[in-house]
Amino acid sequence: MNTLSISDLSVTRDTLHQRVAARLRELLIQGTLQPGAKLNERELCEILGVSRTPLREAIRLLAAEGMVVLEAGRGAFVPVLTREAIVGAFDVLASLEGLAGEQAAQRITDEELAELRALQHEMQAAFERRDLPTYYGLNARAHDLFSQAARNPVLREIWGQLNSRMHALRFRSNQDEKKWMHALNEHAQILAALQKHDAVAARQLLEQHLHRKRDAVLEHLATVYPKTAAQ
Structure with missing residues (x-):
């Protein structure tokens, strides 16, 4: 008769809070949770169908990634990034992804190239449907594959940490159709x-x-959050 070990219980618990964290990331990326908003634990537990323990574990995980901010005695909030912080983050991301692209060009496998080609076709189809959530998921996978193909664990770790903080902004800025099309064409060139x-x-x-x-x-923020963009 098989018995459930302590390690099995730990894996099950970890899987639950990671799933909750993944769903919270989607809410943050899609703008359901707006900058400056407080994360209401009771409402989120109801929406996600979980108890407070895995929710709080998920929030701590997102706080470590920089996607939420924990304030002692007040709770968890969606961060409000200043213009200076956004510029700095994207400038570093540009350098990291540029290095990833350079190293990936030298080390990428045929299987990874085949996956990137498939992603490009799917991104094109999502654009034609004007399906931004699906497009963004595919786009995020393509960028993740660039860093993976670089075969540089240090670069991938640093890039992953910083990129997670910019997820929501990258998603919402694609709502301009011309910029969206241009970004898709850039992916084809890459x-x-x-x-x-x-x-x-x-x-x-x-x-x-x-x-x-x-x-x-920055252009999107200047339109939607003029005070934040000016900071």
């Missing part, structure tokens, strides 16, 4: 550079892609 194993082009294209994303985010 893919072409990786297929040619052109390290210089891959680096330049990814750096330019992130700088344009930075500018799109």
